[in-house]
Amino acid sequence: ATAPADWDRPLEGKVAVVTGAARGIGATIAEVFARDGAKVIVADIPAAGEALSATANKVGGTALALDVTAPDAAEKLAEFATERFGGIDIIVHNAGITRDKLLANMDEGRWKAVLEVNLAAPHRITEGLVARGALKAGGRVIDVSSIAGIAGNRGQTNYGASKAGVIGMVDAESPKLAEHGITINAVAPGFIETAMTAAIPLGTREAGRLLSSLYQGGQTVDVAETIAYFAGPASNAVSGNVVRVCGQALI
Ligand code: NAI
Numbered sequence: 001a002t003a004p005a006d007w008d009r010p011l012e013g014k015v016a017v018v019t020g021a022a023r024g025i026g027a028t029i030a031e032v033f034a035r036d037g038a039k040v041i042v043a044d045i046p047a048a049g050e051a052l053s054a055t056a057n058k059v060g061g062t063a064l065a066l067d068v069t070a071p072d073a074a075e076k077l078a079e080f081a082t083e084r085f086g087g088i089d090i091i092v093h094n095a096g097i098t099r100d101k102l103l104a105n106m107d108e109g110r111w112k113a114v115l116e117v118n119l120a121a122p123h124r125i126t127e128g129l130v131a132r133g134a135l136k137a138g139g140r141v142i143d144v145s146s147i148a149g150i151a152g153n154r155g156q157t158n159y160g161a162s163k164a165g166v167i168g169m170v171d172a173e174s175p176k177l178a179e180h181g182i183t184i185n186a187v188a189p190g191f192i193e194t195a196m197t198a199a200i201p202l203g204t205r206e207a208g209r210l211l212s213s214l215y216q217g218g219q220t221v222d223v224a225e226t227i228a229y230f231a232g233p234a235s236n237a238v239s240g241n242v243v244r245v246c247g248q249a250l251i
Pocket residue numbers: 019020021022023024025026043044045048066067068069093094095096097117144145146147188189190191192193194195196197
């Protein structure tokens with residue numbers, strides 16, 4: 001293959017979906033994708049309304065109210081993207097939640113909610129888009145795991161299990177998606193400064209920052225740029241990988 005004509009806009013003409021894009025890492029992924037030339041569909045829960053519109057305006061993208069756990073999420077997304085843009089080239093399953101509790105208090109509701117948003121929904125949506133032919137050949141699926149899915153974290157049995165599951169899912173889906181000419185990769189961020197990590201108790205938060213060799217939290221753009229690599233032409237031959245984005249993690 002030859003190099004694309006314009007490395008300044010490597011995603012020119014591509015249609016990219018980012019879930020959980022109203023704020024945090026997802027909003028920055030949308031910004032980076034738009035900078036790289038993509039048409040971006042930013043999706044988030046209906047309650048994220050105004051923040052989601054703000055992201056869409058900022059990146060010149062299109063907002064879609066979409067709870068990724070809705071049974072018809074894939075169908076809705078496939079219809080929306082196909083009608084407006086003729087299909088999807090890139091999807092980033094960035095939407096994610098925490099419901100932390102120490103093991104003894106880890107009730108069924110917290111367990112199920114986290115597994116559903118972080119693990120089951122990305123799988124269901126990827127499968128649903130492929131089954132409907134909405135994800136084009138040459139397409140990219142990018143999942144968001146976490147260092148908590150590699151090293152584990154106190155109080156995060158549910159979250160760690162979901163994010164470790166994402167890594168297993170990427171491994172398993174990679175050969176299957178290859179049959180459709182689609183790659184799948186994941187990033188595993190360490191401690192990134194967002195509303196999600198701002199909600200962690202202070203001591204744990206500081207400990208998280210210190211686990212990066214940079215001795216500070218990463219920024220959302222650090223994750224977004226790695227994702228942009230998986231979305232772009234530089235990673236044509238790369239599938240089934242997980243890249244840590246946490247400084248040179250000490251764990
Ligand atoms: P955040 O909490 O700031 O943003 C998450 C977004 O996902 C929110 O806008 C929220 O409304 C949306 N969302 C939640 N449930 C949803 C659903 N059912 N359907 C659609 N959207 C939904 O979180 P942050 O920090 O930006 O995290 C983004 C991703 O990165 C998550 O998957 C998270 O687990 C992962 N991550 C974050 C790390 C960090 O240090 N901040 C570290 C490792 C992974």
